[in-house]
Every structure is written in structure tokens, then in C-alpha cells.
Amino acid sequence: MITNKNCIIRLSRYKNSLHRLKTLGFVKVFSDNLADAVGVTSEQVRKDFSLFGITGNKRGGYTVDALTEKLNTILGKDRVQNVIVVGLGNIGTALTKYRGFEKECIKITAAFEADAAKCSRKTAVPILPVEEMPEYIRKNSIKIGIIAVPDVAAQQTADIMIGAGIRGILNFAPISLRCSEDVVINNVNLELELESVIYFVNTMPVTESTASK
Amino acid sequence: MITNKNCIIRLSRYKNSLHRLKTLGFVKVFSDNLADAVGVTSEQVRKDFSLFGITGNKRGGYTVDALTEKLNTILGKDRVQNVIVVGLGNIGTALTKYRGFEKECIKITAAFEADAAKCSRKTAVPILPVEEMPEYIRKNSIKIGIIAVPDVAAQQTADIMIGAGIRGILNFAPISLRCSEDVVINNVNLELELESVIYFVNTMPVTESTASK
DNA sequence: CTTTTCTTGTGATTATTTTCACATTAACAG
DNA sequence: CTGTTAATGTGAAAATAATCACAAGAAAAG
Numbered sequence: 001m002i003t004n005k006n007c008i009i010r011l012s013r014y015k016n017s018l019h020r021l022k023t024l025g026f027v028k029v030f031s032d033n034l035a036d037a038v039g040v041t042s043e044q045v046r047k048d049f050s051l052f053g054i055t056g057n058k059r060g061g062y063t064v065d066a067l068t069e070k071l072n073t074i075l076g077k078d079r080v081q082n083v084i085v086v087g088l089g090n091i092g093t094a095l096t097k098y099r100g101f102e103k104e105c106i107k108i109t110a111a112f113e114a115d116a117a118k119c120s121r122k123t124a125v126p127i128l129p130v131e132e133m134p135e136y137i138r139k140n141s142i143k144i145g146i147i148a149v150p151d152v153a154a155q156q157t158a159d160i161m162i163g164a165g166i167r168g169i170l171n172f173a174p175i176s177l178r179c180s181e182d183v184v185i186n187n188v189n190l191e192l193e194l195e196s197v198i199y200f201v202n203t204m205p206v207t208e209s210t211a212s213k
Numbered sequence: 214m215i216t217n218k219n220c221i222i223r224l225s226r227y228k229n230s231l232h233r234l235k236t237l238g239f240v241k242v243f244s245d246n247l248a249d250a251v252g253v254t255s256e257q258v259r260k261d262f263s264l265f266g267i268t269g270n271k272r273g274g275y276t277v278d279a280l281t282e283k284l285n286t287i288l289g290k291d292r293v294q295n296v297i298v299v300g301l302g303n304i305g306t307a308l309t310k311y312r313g314f315e316k317e318c319i320k321i322t323a324a325f326e327a328d329a330a331k332c333s334r335k336t337a338v339p340i341l342p343v344e345e346m347p348e349y350i351r352k353n354s355i356k357i358g359i360i361a362v363p364d365v366a367a368q369q370t371a372d373i374m375i376g377a378g379i380r381g382i383l384n385f386a387p388i389s390l391r392c393s394e395d396v397v398i399n400n401v402n403l404e405l406e407l408e409s410v411i412y413f414v415n416t417m418p419v420t421e422s423t424a425s426k
Numbered sequence: 427c428t429t430t431t432c433t434t435g436t437g438a439t440t441a442t443t444t445t446c447a448c449a450t451t452a453a454c455a456g
Numbered sequence: 457c458t459g460t461t462a463a464t465g466t467g468a469a470a471a472t473a474a475t476c477a478c479a480a481g482a483a484a485a486g
Contacts, residue, residue, distance in 0.1 A: 008412050012405045016387060039389045058451040059463040075408055076415045094307035104404045143414050168414035170407055174229060176252045184413040186406050191317045192225045193399050194383055195288055199221050200397040201356050201381035202289045271481045272433045
């Protein structure tokens, strides 16, 4: 089984690049094209494909449509993936309104919030009281959830989600969640991402091309 | 020079955990404590520290305050880091309002937007016309920028930023930016993060503990 | 003061990921 | 039909990262 997260992320990038190449009129692509678009080497592209049994034609490369379909199948984009969001602070709200998920077959079907004043069943994505979450997850067989609650509430939220049947979590709270091995947790920590940029900027030598003029 | 991004991210996590441990009353910590808090092994913690010349006491562990200070220095948190945001869609707006950066010594000093109707100098973080960005970057010696513009505008935005003196970019646009080696780019792609969760959830075997009851 | 205990720090080892190198083969040219 | 070219696909090698194993030394106990 493939356990390399980077590899999966690269597959997603290939798929996105393919979409762009198609709009540019490409019918066939070479591993070189995808490598350039994603910023890796062409060997890496082919190795990744080989891991998933994706093959092309010697000298002919890959057919854009066929490749797109294969990647979509691998990434589960051949059917809509229903996802819930918990916590409607700045980030939770932005995610709920975000249009970028639609075209990726990701549908946010409901948001949950502890503050009753923010709840409403009339918004495009219904905002429900957090107490209703377990029932909602069970009734709708939701498997994926996004945690955007304050850090003190994150572990408890995760426990409730997992107890109700959630199998994968995208966690925006800046703590590491504890759970059993069979639940996938992917942490997105915006402070950390920025801190890492800051570190490298402060550390990197100033070269000729970046020296202020 | 350390080039391992994961290692830097772990340092940030140690620092965050330390903060929590301190509020719990810890004065000294062992590598075990930090390892538990962050979800890595204690050897990893010590290896990471050793890379940065951080030492503790045999049998005595590390002093919380001294360790915090060392980590803060390494991560550039001993002074405020000024950052700008470009693009005020859902994500850019959320970031501009987000309170989580303050306590990390990260200050968003201005936001830039192409739509003049959204601009205002009276908001907590001024929202300025994007044309003013290069001058602002130069005048204020801004080194770090966040890109939250639509993907078609992202490369151009990056070029302008870098031309004006930006050295590190946190990029939320779902494309890979091209730039010279001496600019740090960190991509955050929410669709990709979710897709990776979806992949692993769809792929992982259902074990006893996750089987629906 | 001596022994025991506990934790650090790191060289050696193992595992993982990426890159290299090239055999293979489809397409095309002559 | 034959030779040349340009791509794939993949074992082997190299690079990178994580884990193991243990010597060393400080603290505590006796």
C-alpha cells in the first residue's frame, strides 16, 4: 500500500496541471511537461505513475483524457466527496464559502457551530448546532471532517467526530490530535507554515539577485 | 545549513508545546515530554535540537524558559515579523482578520486588493490598491508576503512582489510559482490537503475499530 | 563516597525517497 | 524494411531522514 503522502499530493498536482494543459489544447503529454508544470523531475513523474500502475506509450507519452481519468479514479474524484466543517471562526467561515472545492468534487454539506446565534438552516451550507453533529455524521455516512475550532476544543471535537464514524480529518487547530492509527489526520497550521517561510528567509544568504538595490 | 522543512516545522511545534507545558506549571521538560506532545520519538527531538546546537542537562532535561528562548531566536520570533497579504477573497480576508498570528509575533501590516471598491485605509489592517504594493514593500522593507489571489493572477503577483524585495512567499493559489532559488515559496493548497485525506480514507482498510456498528 | 538511576547526545544502522542510467520500444524518416 | 530518434519504465545507486543503541554524565539514593 502507498503510504507516501507527498506522492499523493504530487498526483493531485499532476491532475491539476493536466487540467490546465488540456485547456491549452494538449491532447498528449510527456512526463517532461508534467514535471515542468509541477516542479519535479520527469523521473519522479514516471516513478509516481509506475507506483499506481499508470502506463503511457513509449515515444507517445500519455493521453491527457485517459490520464486525467486514471488520476481522478485513484484520488476518489469519480464521485462527490461529502465533507463537514466544524467551527465557524474566520477560517471555518472562509472554507464554507470557498468556491475552490466544488470543481474538485468536494462538497461541504454542513457546518457545525457551538454558538447558537450563528446557526441557520437557511444559508447555502446549513449551519447547525454542534450537538447535532454525531447524528448528522451517522445519518449521512460522512467520512471526512474539517476541524476549525479553537485549539482547546479540538481534541474533544475530533473524539466526537471519530466516535460518530469520521475516518479522515483536516485539522486547522494548532495542536496535534491524538487518535487511533486507522484515522487519517492532516494538519494545516498556518502559523507554522508562515514561521517556516520566516525561518528560511532569515537564514538564507542574501545573493546578488536578492540584494536590495 | 538546515534545509529540512519538516525539521523547522517540528521546532515550531516544540515551541508551541512548550508554551502549553509552561502554563501547566512545567519548569523543566524532558525530550520525552516534547515527543509525546508533538507525536514524534524522543530521539527525534534530541536530534533536532542537536542540529541547532541546543543542549540540555543529562538527567535534568531542558529548562522550559531557556529552551523557549532558544527556539524563539532560531525561529526569528525575538522580533516582530511584518507580513503583507495580497488578495481579499475568502481566504485573504480570513487571514487578515485571523488573531492567531499576533501571539506568534507575526504582524499583517497591510493587505492589497485589485478591486478598488474593497480598499479602505480605515480598517484595522489597511486595504490598499494593489498598484501601491511595490512602493509599500520597498518603503517598509517587507520581506514576507502571502498570496491569496486567483490562480491566474498568482505568478504575476509573485513576480511583482519579488521584484520589490519580497524574499519569502506563503502561496494559497493552487499553482506552482516559478522563481529563482533564493526566494522561499511555501505552498498551502487546501484542495490538495483535503484530497490527500480523501485518498487515504478511501484506501485504508476498514479495521474493527472503525467498522460502522 | 559509592552505587544506582535516569536522561542526554550522537555514531551507526535502517528505512525511505529521489535521482541516475539505461534497456526497451513505438514512431518516424529514408 | 532498416535505421534513427525520442520517449517510457524500472532496477541500481545515491541522498536524505528516522530510528536504534549505547556511552557519558548528572542527580539521587544509600
